[in-house]
Amino acid sequence: MKKAKMPLFSAALLAVFVLGACGGDETGTDGNGTGEQNNNGGEESSSGGTLIFARGGDSQSLDYASVTDGESSRVTKQIYETLIEFADDSFELEPGLAKDWDVDDDGLRYVFYLQEGVTFHDGTPFNADAVKTNFERWADPDHQYAFTDEGYSYSVYGTQFGGFKGDEGHVIEEINVISDYEVEFILSKPLGSFLQNMGMSYFAITSPAALEEYGADIDENPVGTGPFKFVSWTKDASIVLEKNEDYWQDGLPKLDGVTFQVIPDNSARLTALQSGEIDLMDGLAPDDAAMIEGQAGLTTFERTPNNVGYLGFNIEKEPFDDVRVRQAINHAIDKNEIINNIYGGLAEPAANAVPKDYLGHNDDVVAYEYDMDKAKELLEEAGYGDGFEFDLWTMPVSRPYMPDPEQAAVVIQDALSELNITANIVTKEWATYLEEIELGYQDMFMLGWSGVNGDPDYFLGSLLSTDGIPGSNQMFFSHEEVDALLAEAKTTIDPEERAALYEEAQLIIHEEAPMVPLVHAIPALAGVDTISGYVPHPSTSESLKHVEISN
Amino acid sequence: MLAYAIRRVLLLIPVLFGMTLVTFSIIQLIPGNPAQTILGEQATPQAIAALEEQLGLNEPFWVQYGVYISDLLSGDLGVSLRTNNDIAQEMWPYLAGTLELTVFAMLFAIFVGVNAGIISAWKQNSIFDYTSMVIALIGVSMPVFWLALMEQWFFAQELGWFPAFGRNNPREPVEAITHLYILDAALTGNWQQLGTTLKHLVLPMVALGTIPMAIIARMTRSSMLEVLRSDYIRTVQAKGSNQSVVIYKHALKNAFIPVITVVGLQAGTLLGGAILTETIFSWPGIGRYIYDAISYRDYPVIQSGILVIAFIFVCINLVVDLLYAAIDPRIKYD
Numbered sequence: 001m002k003k004a005k006m007p008l009f010s011a012a013l014l015a016v017f018v019l020g021a022c023g024g025d026e027t028g029t030d031g032n033g034t035g036e037q038n039n040n041g042g043e044e045s046s047s048g049g050t051l052i053f054a055r056g057g058d059s060q061s062l063d064y065a066s067v068t069d070g071e072s073s074r075v076t077k078q079i080y081e082t083l084i085e086f087a088d089d090s091f092e093l094e095p096g097l098a099k100d101w102d103v104d105d106d107g108l109r110y111v112f113y114l115q116e117g118v119t120f121h122d123g124t125p126f127n128a129d130a131v132k133t134n135f136e137r138w139a140d141p142d143h144q145y146a147f148t149d150e151g152y153s154y155s156v157y158g159t160q161f162g163g164f165k166g167d168e169g170h171v172i173e174e175i176n177v178i179s180d181y182e183v184e185f186i187l188s189k190p191l192g193s194f195l196q197n198m199g200m201s202y203f204a205i206t207s208p209a210a211l212e213e214y215g216a217d218i219d220e221n222p223v224g225t226g227p228f229k230f231v232s233w234t235k236d237a238s239i240v241l242e243k244n245e246d247y248w249q250d251g252l253p254k255l256d257g258v259t260f261q262v263i264p265d266n267s268a269r270l271t272a273l274q275s276g277e278i279d280l281m282d283g284l285a286p287d288d289a290a291m292i293e294g295q296a297g298l299t300t301f302e303r304t305p306n307n308v309g310y311l312g313f314n315i316e317k318e319p320f321d322d323v324r325v326r327q328a329i330n331h332a333i334d335k336n337e338i339i340n341n342i343y344g345g346l347a348e349p350a351a352n353a354v355p356k357d358y359l360g361h362n363d364d365v366v367a368y369e370y371d372m373d374k375a376k377e378l379l380e381e382a383g384y385g386d387g388f389e390f391d392l393w394t395m396p397v398s399r400p401y402m403p404d405p406e407q408a409a410v411v412i413q414d415a416l417s418e419l420n421i422t423a424n425i426v427t428k429e430w431a432t433y434l435e436e437i438e439l440g441y442q443d444m445f446m447l448g449w450s451g452v453n454g455d456p457d458y459f460l461g462s463l464l465s466t467d468g469i470p471g472s473n474q475m476f477f478s479h480e481e482v483d484a485l486l487a488e489a490k491t492t493i494d495p496e497e498r499a500a501l502y503e504e505a506q507l508i509i510h511e512e513a514p515m516v517p518l519v520h521a522i523p524a525l526a527g528v529d530t531i532s533g534y535v536p537h538p539s540t541s542e543s544l545k546h547v548e549i550s551n
Numbered sequence: 552m553l554a555y556a557i558r559r560v561l562l563l564i565p566v567l568f569g570m571t572l573v574t575f576s577i578i579q580l581i582p583g584n585p586a587q588t589i590l591g592e593q594a595t596p597q598a599i600a601a602l603e604e605q606l607g608l609n610e611p612f613w614v615q616y617g618v619y620i621s622d623l624l625s626g627d628l629g630v631s632l633r634t635n636n637d638i639a640q641e642m643w644p645y646l647a648g649t650l651e652l653t654v655f656a657m658l659f660a661i662f663v664g665v666n667a668g669i670i671s672a673w674k675q676n677s678i679f680d681y682t683s684m685v686i687a688l689i690g691v692s693m694p695v696f697w698l699a700l701m702e703q704w705f706f707a708q709e710l711g712w713f714p715a716f717g718r719n720n721p722r723e724p725v726e727a728i729t730h731l732y733i734l735d736a737a738l739t740g741n742w743q744q745l746g747t748t749l750k751h752l753v754l755p756m757v758a759l760g761t762i763p764m765a766i767i768a769r770m771t772r773s774s775m776l777e778v779l780r781s782d783y784i785r786t787v788q789a790k791g792s793n794q795s796v797v798i799y800k801h802a803l804k805n806a807f808i809p810v811i812t813v814v815g816l817q818a819g820t821l822l823g824g825a826i827l828t829e830t831i832f833s834w835p836g837i838g839r840y841i842y843d844a845i846s847y848r849d850y851p852v853i854q855s856g857i858l859v860i861a862f863i864f865v866c867i868n869l870v871v872d873l874l875y876a877a878i879d880p881r882i883k884y885d
Binding site: 050052060061150151153216232234235236237238240259261262263264265267268269271272274275276277278430431435 | 584587598632633634635641644645700703704707708711714715716717718720721722724727830831832833835839840843846847848
């Protein structure tokens with residue numbers, strides 16, 4: 001009798017294990033992205049498989065132009081296309097929906113010649129009217145498809161094209177449809193980054209018929225011309241895309257589909273990769289990168305650095321209003337130590353706010369060398385030989401350009417203590433942090449900036465011009481000469497002339513030292529080694545049309 | 552009993568009303584401006600002012616509260632500032648995820664806990680008793696997140712028995728009808744998917760259910776031991792009834808009253824633990840929904856989310872109280 005009752009308890013435990021044991025092989029084989037488990041792969045051997053791409057956060061919206069987060073554009077990059085595309089691994093311009101373009105010498109008129117025979121996912125044709133409708137939608141808050149009443153705003157359009165229709169700085173004066181496949185943009189003044197902007201995933205073309213059909217719900221019903229079609233979106237879980245069988249580029253895409261899966265926790269994401277539930281993951285922690293290298297079946301991918309992690313001084317506050325103090329702190333920080341300890345080597349020391357390989361990156365600007373004696377000397381000169389105390393604002397979240405802000409703050413605190421400087425580490429909730437540094441509450445703060453269009457103006461103009469106050473210039477750095485150089489560079493078309501202007505600006509910025517440029521971080525991804533054709537783009541949004549998963 | 556039940560339900564009204572006042576007030580204290588957050592860093596002061604006007608953020612506290620309550624009474628949880636969607640509709644998939652997880656965790660805790668407690672009491676001082684009580688002690692002392700991470704490492708990564716994240720297989724997602732995936736898989740008659748969905752539940756369910764399971768086991772054991780020593784049980788035994796009748800028919804009913812209290816309390820704390828578990832297992836539940844809302848200063852969502860959780864908590868308490876009265880008619884509430 002007693003024995004008869006025992007199974008009650010055992011059953012509970014058994015149920016747990018049996019369930020696991022019976023289906024154990026399912027996740028096991030599934031995971032390596034191999035053959036039979038790709039349910040939609042069917043029997044065709046040519047099938048490219050379905051890629052499960054795991055990331056830390058969900059998209060905010062699938063209406064790319066109304067949001068600024070990378071997680072959104074990473075998905076829309078698959079569904080939508082722009083007139084100009086960036087090369088696979090750089091910001092070099094290549095034809096996209098426009099097969100060619102002409103620019104008038106004065107830089108005020110651009111004509112784009114569009115690809116013919118391209119259709120949107122809803123079957124309607126892509127043409128010059130579609131281009132005009134989209135650009136007017138972003139430019140004109142009163143446009144029928146602007147949906148401003150529903151809370152839509154197109155801030156990136158405003159920043160990149162000098163504001164909106166009717167604003168003084170707005171550069172796009174008119175858009176004319178010359179023929180079905182020719183569209184003309186007339187600018188009110190030249191804009192050096194105009195073509196680069198055209199490649200930004202924010203300015204991709206939506207089907208006007210879909211805007212008509214879905215209205216403000218377009219953010220959950222994306223219809224583009226891209227290699228993948230939208231299937232479904234389960235918030236905070238997954239976005240499912242399927243192959244666009246009618247894609248205009250022959251033989252592409254290779255995959256049958258892509259699923260973007262949200263797994264917020266870094267280690268859980270890695271576990272999911274190791275147990276084979278996903279194929280590719282973003283946001284690999286630097287410490288894990290070395291471990292992955294040695295694991296069979298897995299591989300890592302590195303993105304070209306396109307960011308800067310920096311320490312900013314609030315130069316309106318004492319003692320950081322003194323350039324010698326700023327230079328002293330620049331000398332006191334050992335970037336290599338930070339790179340080795342915090343980035344696991346996955347970063348390059350920064351001398352400059354602009355990443356290398358950018359147009360106008362001044363190679364002559366050499367980072368302040370790590371030299372404590374020099375730092376002491378400068379402080380002495382500035383009258384701070386006995387040191388001082390200040391608040392070091394530390395980011396509460398990790399970002400690709402700053403994977404472990406707290407640890408970095410401790411290293412900096414430690415270095416400064418050698419100069420008798422006491423840095424009190426202060427941290428705040430993220431949204432508050434961003435808001436308050438914009439208001440100038442900080443003494444010194446930690447932040448970073450990532451590029452989106454490969455144009456130096458996006459870094460220098462945003463971070464270090466007076467136009468960026470209040471906003472992204474949280475150092476409150478305002479320098480007449482720098483402003484003039486950046487403004488001229490912005491409206492210059494000739495790349496060489498632009499480069500020279502930016503180079504000159506960087507020299508002044510370096511001398512004035514409003515920031516300590518710490519690193520250009522190399523973001524890493526990990527994936528199964530059966531993935532081929534995957535090239536991480538510096539913008540963080542790459543098309544997956546060439547990717548396939550083989551057996 | 553009916554009068555008691557009605558009284559108990561009516562008592563909910565002031566409690567819920569008080570709760571709305573507390574959540575509403577606390578949210579007003581969160582630093583920062585939601586209009587600024589919505590419009591982004593580049594927003595002009597005019598645009599911010601216009602949006603504040605539109606959202607009624609400039610109105611005095613009591614006016615905003617009044618609007619909120621009247622909307623609430625008409626069943627309207629409001630509209631999310633971030634997504635512009637109806638909150639009730641938007642929240643349901645997350646709530647369903649949390650409900651599925653907590654219900655299974657509770658079932659696991661009750662089933663394993665009660666049976667382990669009974670057997671331990673019945674075979675007091677046996678190996679089984681010692682072992683299960685040691686396990687219970689470990690279970691109580693183990694932090695949820697640690698257990699979750701260990702499970703993930705061992706059962707997902709090393710053994711590959713269970714998936715490490717999510718509610719279903721991303722390669723073959725469940726078609727959401729009710730958003731309770733177990734039910735959805737059953738409704739569509741896809742048994743393989745039902746199996747996969749159940750497998751996704753196992754690790755988070757065990758992680759979340761272990762502490763309540765251990766507490767329930769210990770409580771059942773001590774309560775059962777007490778009852779087994781009582782005179783009426785001795786009488787039943789003397790009459791020659793078989794052991795299972797003694798235990799399940801006579802002893803359990805009385806031993807169960809303190810256990811129900813514990814179950815009720817634990818069901819409440821499960822909701823708190825669920826947020827941690829959901830994070831580690833990437834389980835899109837109400838915790839994530841509220842967390843996201845906080846980072847976007849989405850006030851209506853934060854308010855509604857907290858209110859819904861509080862409502863569930865209060866309902867669980869109600870059910871526990873009613874169960875007492877049903878099980879033991881001697882319990883009177885005047």
